[in-house]
Amino acid sequence: MPAQPSQAIDSDLAARLAAQAASADGRAGARLSAAIADVFADERDRLDERTRMAINRLAEASVAAIERDIAGHAARLLEARGFPDAAALLAGNRAMTLPRLIESGLMRDPGVMGEMIAQARVDLIDEALAAQRAPGSTAMLLAALAESADGVVRARAVAYLVADSRRRMAHADRRAELPDALHERLAWWVAAALRERLGHGVPPEVDRALSEASQRSIAAHDDGERVEAAAAQLVAAIDPVAGTLPQLMIDSLGEARTSLFVALLAHALGIEFSEARGLTLDADSDRLWLALRALGIERHLIAQVGFVLCEADRARDVETLPESLDRVATLAPETAARAVAPLTLHRDFRAAVRALARSPRA
Structure with missing residues (x-):
């Protein structure tokens, strides 16, 4: 007769199945809650699919960019400090944190998501405005401002054009231009999710590397490079x-x-x-x-x-x-x-x- 599985294996399997069942039950409840909310949502409050996709792309690109910065620098620090396994995990994996941030509810933060939703909608409006332009029409306003006799206006117009062109990058590269406080919040979330990804018993050296990498990302963020800052400075110059x-x-x-x-x-x-x-x-x-x-x-x-x-x-x-x-x-x-x-x-x-x-x- 074939050997029977041990009681220990049975117990472990039962525990895993019970955990999976509990998780599935929780997901079923969450799906039901979401479906009920959708049924009774005012039509004006629903996002169309195009807007939803634009928001998702922006969130994915933004979190992924911050994750690359933090994980990459933390990996270099850990490699130099004698923690090659943790360094390899951070360096070799990408897009690890967004699903966890969504699952935890952190990405439901009104400040962070409100900014991403607004920026995604502005992107879509600009795309539609560009599509409406008559064939052969030329953009005269910014060209005139960029050649203004007023040196301040000219410099501000060029800075705005640079900032706005950066915002109009390909969808895969377009990341949200978050204010300092929101970028800092998102950076710490990403660092915490990376730490969790490394498993239990994370040594203090790993925490220190993630903290230093996050602070580096936060310090490198320049609020003045955002397109809204450039636009405000241009308008102030025009007055x-x-x-x-x-x-x-x-x-x-x-x-x-x-x-x-x-x-x-x-x-x-x-x-x-x-x-x-x-x-x-x-x-x-x-x-x-x-x-x-x-x-x-x-x-x-x-x-x-x-x-x-x-x-x-x-x-x-x-x-x-x-x-x-x-x-x-x-x-x-x-x-x-x-x-x-x-x-x-x-x-x-x-x-x-x-x-x-x-x-x-x-």
Whole structure:
């Protein structure tokens, strides 16, 4: 008779099967929760497949780039310090951390994902704007700014073109341009996931190498290289007067430079770039039209901006645009300015006010 498996093997197999069953049960529950949430989600809140793919690509490329930096440098440190096995694992594996960051829920962080979603949407709008350009049309605005007689404007325009061209890299190379605080947060997440990947009983030397590699990645990150910083500096150099602002906005969209449009809006309203970008991407309200009216821009010019954005942004409905513009055009600029005035306040202050409003005093 063949030998019977030992009780130890049976016990080990049973434990593994039980763990697999528990994991499958947990996944089934998670799938059900996701399906229920999807069934009852408002249609306006759903991402279309193109947007979802763009966000996923951006997240994958961003995490992979940070992982390469941290894992590669940590591997070199560990090799030099006499830990070849850990060094080989870090050097030889790629794309190890994103699945774990998703599974753990860390990638659901509103700050990190909010920035990636916004940047992915701007990328898609720029792609659509570029596709809408008439054949043979030339980009005159940035060319003129890059040849300006004003040396500051000229330098800022060239810097913006460099930053924007970097953002328009091939999808596989395009990574999110995160603010310092968010890049730092993501770097530490990646380091922790790499550490976990190395297994239990990680020696202090490995922790030290991962920590040093993360700090190196954080220190190398330059907030000033982000396209929004370059756009803001260019607009500050131009310092457009009210009479030239509408045409600059229209031309920036015509040249598929949504980031420049956002920077113009932010500068004119005196608000942060991220707030102006939120207005630009808000397809569910009249806030952008209100903001443009607050700047004293006339209806026909707001309509030009609105039509271009409606054609480029699938989330917008061009059929409802005339009615929205009619509502906004009846307002005096001063009235519209009062409506958007809260955007000039610090975002944390506004968040605190909203939090208190959700919990009224007894």
